[in-house]
Amino acid sequence: MGVKGFWQLIDSTKVSVPLLELAVKQGFNENSDNKHAYRLGIDASILVHAAHGIKNxxxxxxxxxxxxxxxxxxxxxxxxxxxxFDGDQRPKGKRGQNVRKNTTTWEIELQQLLDVFAFEWRQAPAEAEAELASMSKAGVIDAVLSEDSDALIFGAKCVLRIEHKDKSAFDVNVYDSQSCGLTSDDMVFIALLAKGDCGPGLPGCSAKTTLELSRAGVTPPACLSV
Known part of the structure; x- marks a missing residue:
C-alpha cells in the first residue's frame, strides 16, 4: 500500500528487531520522558486485512x-x-477501486476486542496513516506500525512493518525518517510522480526513476512548472 516501489527504495536502511526488544530499549533503557512504555500507533487496517485474508x-x-x-x-x-481506523473523509477510491466508507464487520469486531483489552482506539478524520503521521510529528507516539508507505511520506518519524518470515515471533522492520536516505522533498516528489493509492502518477515514472530525477536536481516546483 502507498506508493508502488517505495519500500524497495529504502529497504537497505531498515533494521530488523523483535518488537519486544525495541519496546524495552526505547521505552525503558533510552526513555527520555519517563513514560516507561513504548507508545505505538497502529494502523488498524493491517490487522483487519490480515484477519479477513485468512482462508482455508x-x-x-x-x-x-x-x-x-x-x-x-x-x-x-x-x-x-x-x-x-480510517475515517469517513478518506478518498473514495484507491488504485482505481471504490473504497467502502461504512465501518465493516471486521472493524467492529476489532473495536470490541480492543475495548476488552482496554486498548485506546480512535477514528481518523480521513486516512489512518495521515492521522498516525500527525501523531508522530506531535510526539504523541514513538512509532507507527503500518504497511502503508504514506505514513512515512506524510511525516512519521519512525515506521515499523511486521516481519512475516517467522509467524511465531513478533519481529518488525524499522524505518527511520532521519536515516532512510530520503529527504522530505524526495518523498513528496516520489508521491507526486510515482503510482500510488490515489493516483496513477506520471506514466512510465517509477519511484526509482523519480528519485533519480530528484538526485539530478529536478525538484517538485521545477517539474510542476513544465
Missing part, C-alpha cells in the same frame, strides 16, 4: 482468533498501543 482454515473464527492473538501479544509487552 478448519476454524470458522480463524480471523477473529488472529485478532485475539495479536492483541494478546501486545498486551504482554511494555507498549501503550493506540489503534487508528
Amino acid at each position: 482454515s478448519s476454524h470458522e473464527n480463524a480471523g477473529l482468533l488472529s485478532l485475539l492473538r495479536t492483541c494478546g501479544c501486545l498486551f504482554t509487552m511494555p507498549i501503550i498501543p493506540v489503534f487508528v
